[in-house]
Amino acid sequence: MxxxxxxxxxxxxxxxxxxxxxxxxxxxxxxxxxxxxxxxxxxxxxxxxxxxxxxxxxxxxxxxxxxxxxxxxxxxxxxxxxxxxxxxxxxxxxxxxxxxxxxxxxxxxxxxxxxxxxKGFGSVDHKQAISTEDLNKLFNSETIVFNVNTPCGLQSKVWFDLMFYLCRRGRENLRKMTKETFGIETDAIGREYVFQAIDEADKNHGTAPLPNGYSPFAHNELCEVEVYGCQNSGYYGEDCSLQCPPNCQEGYCSIVDGTCLGCRVGYRGPNCDDQCSNKTFGLECQQICGNCKNSEPCHHVNGSCSKGCANGSYGARCEIACPDGRYGYNCQEKCSATCGVPYRCDRMTGQCEGGCQIGWKGQTCDTQCSEGKFGLDCNLPCGHCLNNVDCHYIDGTCLNGCDSGYQGRFCKEVCNNNTYGPRCSFTCGNCLYLYGEQCHHVTGQCPRECNRGFQGDRCDQATDSISAESTSNNQLLTILYVCITLLILSGFLNVILVIKQLRNSACKEQKSQENLETHADGTCKSSEQVKPSNIYINECDENCAEYQELENISQTQYNQLQ
Incomplete structure (x- = not known):
């Protein structure tokens, strides 16, 4: 007790x-x-x-x-x-x-x-086994007396038995012992023995063979039980001739049936003959494998992946996820800058977060829009770019111009204003139109019939009758132009003659006025003193000669003129 x-x-x-x-x-x-x-x-x-x-x-x-x-x-x-x-x-x-x-x-x-x-680093140091001779000396010693009829004697007896027969040392292993700590079991051949209800790993025993003279048996007088074991570790059976399974931890197994007392790292099962499975590894198969390539199981001992890591992970055991901005095998790939959220993508596939930026396509957004498409998700069709070349992948403009019949930055506007062809540089023919119609913007072909006097798909060829009529009209126009020219010249000459006549009239009037002023002042002089021809020499030309007759007019005649 x-x-x-x-x-x-x-x-x-x-x-x-x-x-x-x-x-x-x-x-x-x-x-x-x-x-x-x-x-x-x-x-x-x-x-x-x-x-x-x-x-x-x-x-x-x-x-x-x-x-x-x-x-x-x-x-x-x-x-x-x-x-x-x-x-x-x-x-x-x-x-x-x-x-x-x-x-x-x-x-x-x-x-x-x-x-x-x-390995012997338990709470209490391993002690060398006690020989049978030493045990007998202890029990037969006159100085060690246990009176089990008194409480103190009984306690001392129990303490002694625990310390020596169960090979324990110190209070560390005994502090929390109760009656439930121990139990009695019967082995396969019918022998009873006391066991302590703790983990095998807590037993403070060594693994070295017992030296000569030492017994593998421990005898407890209180309970009269015997504990048996093989002299050499790693063996079991009645005569200790059977070797423990190779994957038993530290080589220990049950001396009765050979089941392992624990397994080496990476193994499990009663005989430790099963490798860790279900993507587990390590001691007691308690650790979970990382993300091995193709979902293959990791190494049952160290957890490594023989064929490398699955996309999106890295590390010795492929247990570390790719950091932001990286993806793929061993995180070698870099997320695209053209992702909807730049440099953010799925760690495994590289699929961009938020889709692609304008003008880009594909799971990783690393391909420009093509095949006549542009814009967000490459959903917008290009216009009629020259030679069917793709438009700009972002804004859809045609960098090299438009195909025949189209105009504008995006080459989506057909030719107008009665034009057609490359760069809308040709003028439509003499087509017969309804309201709002014009010739075909590419070929120039008229939508219906031609105007009178023209023929052909584009109505740009004149018929024979219109050609003769045109020639006659041209002749009449020539005559008309000549007549008009002559009339203009005649009018011009008449204007010149009128101007000249007016100038002559002005000269005569001026001469007459001067003569009147001279007689009024009474200062007329003889013809010798005044030469009329000299008076008008600077005012009139030779056409005024007739006015020189005034010098021969007598005073009487002049007065009559007045």
Missing amino acids: FANVEESHIAKLLDEKDSVSTKRTINRSVSLFRTFLIAKRGSGDFEGLSKQELNENLRLFYVSIRTKSGTNLKVSSLNSIKYGLSKYLKDNCKIDIHGSEFHESKVVFKAAITDMKK
Whole structure:
């Protein structure tokens, strides 16, 4: 029996004792984790990391941490570090590292603990097995007396048996023992034995063969049970002649039926003969494969992908998604700048986010519009560009001009204003139109009949009758032009004669006026003194000679003239 102590009282005592110790544990754990992060990523700040990033760093931390001398930590030390980190993150960042978001780091931590225990880094150091001779000395010693009839004697007896017969050392493994910790089972050949209800990995035993003189049997006088095992590890069976399955962890298996007590990394099943499947790998097949190419399973041990990663992922195990702006095999491709949202596309296919920009098409928006299309999603048809060349893929303009019969930037307007042909440079013929009609914009062909006197598809050929009539008309026009010219010349000459006559009349009038003024003043002189011819020499030309007769007019005649 065990001493009856209330659990609440023990918990209270432990809490009071560990209050200062807990703070030291937290500070030490946080300091170690920060040092690890600084060495790994250059920054010890882990409070700002996302849960995914924190999970990945904890996974690496659990398998990397060592003592200053480079040896593995003990199980209790690693548990203490995890406890300190857990409490710090929960109190300061409201993050529970025992949650489902930290599945990978929890699996790695459990595997690290198991591996440490198997390698002898458990909470209690391995001790050499006790020989039968030494056991007899202990039991027959007069100084060691157990009176099982008293509570103290019985407690001492139980303690002694636990410490020596079950090969335990220290309080670490015994602190939480209750009567449910132990059980009794019968093996395949009918022998009873006591077992402790804990994981096989928690057994503090070595794997080396027992030296000469040492017994593989442990005898407990209280329960009178015997525990059997093979002298050499890796074997089982009644005579220890059968070898354990090759994939048993550390070579251990049940001495009765040979089932493995644990499997090597990458294997599972009672005999550990099944490789991890269903896209799992690692210890106990707890880890999930990444995105291997063609959805193939990863390597059952290390999770690597033999044929590379599927599009959209990269990394040693293809577990990392392509960053923004990258896609395809090993994220080698770059999203197109002509995506609707530039450089944003599907990590696997490269399909652009938001479609394509104007003038581009295709899943990755890396192809210009063609085949007579332009604009958004290449849905708009080009006009009639010269020689059927594609228009501009964005705005639809025809860079080299239009085909015959069309005009404008987009070459979608037909020739108008009675024109047709290349660049609308030809004039339609003498077509007979209805309102709003004109000749064909490409060929110039008239929509119906020609005007009178013309023929041909474009009505640009004159008939014979109209040609003769045209010749006659031309002759009449020539005569008319000659007559008009003569009339113009005649009129011009008449104007000149009238002007000349008017000038002569003016000269006569001026002469007469001067003579009148001379007689009025009584200053007329003889013909010898005044020569009329000299008076008019500068005013009149030879046509005025007749006025010289005035010098022969007598005074009497002059007076009569007055």
